[in-house]
Amino acid sequence: MFDGPEPIYVQIAQMIRAQVLAGELAEEEQVMSTTQFATTFRINPATAAKAFSGLVDEGVLYKRRGLGMFVAPGARERLLDSHRKAYFDDVLAPALAQADILGISTDELVAYVLGTNGHQQTTTTEEP
């Protein structure tokens, strides 16, 4: 777990964001405590705490005194919004750059997106 190239606290934050985006962690649901995180993933509790404080600053989590960390209301909406914005830069731009290298024409790409290639037309992300 957390074997990626980024610092572990960044990877923890990404995991929690992904869980909120996927709806695995519902709004107002409690997330694991730093202690649980530390013992489950065998990391220093301060590392988990650093991930959590970053997510609090982003408005993904909030702290209830004496109870722990919870998913903030509207967190999923905010994450969807920011991830949609980043999608073009982070996902699509590298894919298009690769298409360019491979000599795939814009027409082919458009045909693919529009589903005239036997694929379904892609839609924007829907609420479940």
Next chain:
Amino acid sequence: MTPAPFGARLDDVVVRFGTRRRMTSDGTLVKDDDATALDGVDLQIRPGTITGVLGRNGAGKSTLLSLLAAFTRPTGGEVRVGPDSDGQQAWEDPWENPWVTSNVQLVRESGDLQDEEKVSESLKYYADLRPAWDSDLAGRLLDLFEVNPRKKPAALSRGKRSAVGATIGLASRAPLTIFDEVYLGMDAPTRYAFYDEILADYAEHPRTILLSSHLVEEVERLFEDVIVLHRGRVLLAETAEEMQGRGFSLTGPATAVDDLVDGRRVLHRQRLGGTVQVTLEGAPGDGERESARAAGVELGTLPLQDLFVRLTQVDADPERSRR
């Protein structure tokens, strides 16, 4: 109740063992520095952290740790140990200081057990010594490590004796708990159980834990702070995150990677077909993350193990090779 975690500070500490003075042929007196274990160490250990103490064989790790527990007296310099109260460091010299030594538990690789008595007798001894001793925890850990307390230490395997040491350290609940290569002889499942118990007990009972180990990869994620000793000196003492920031890697197409390297010193270079991975010193520059991504290059952190190896690589040292 667990007392407040202890911190420690060393100022210009020198430790020499069996210093010899000898006369040279022209009649001048010289000191033999061969036995200098620590050589001008300045160091601060933050209360309440799990701090890793890393270093190659003979770097001075055990000497440093035994100073804090007053098992060794410094030849020069000052050692201070104690808790923070109201932001003040109420720290004292540990040497022949009952208040400090009763609150510091050093577990050495030898285990410091009473060889002629049952393990349970050694535990009783430590229970009397440590004000915050938790005998329930001690019993549970011996069960977990499958150590029979009615046996004598001599009848236990190396790994089981280490497990007794781990038990003593954890059950001591000492505000400064020091494990000096306590994992020796433990098999992998036992080591991981030991790490899990450290984290669980640390979370429940915050204190300062020092851990020295050669198995850097196994323990690096436990650390909040890291001290690296090299030849009796402090090479670095900082947070694990800062140490992580001492180097980074770039992985991607050779030309794109070389563009990004832009003349900087490459510590390490690996090539697999058209893909190259280089290790650079320092942290990525401003906007480098973005330009790397745009060029299809992945920017990554280095394991502490790699940084440690690079930092302590043997280089030509005439002082040493003369021996």
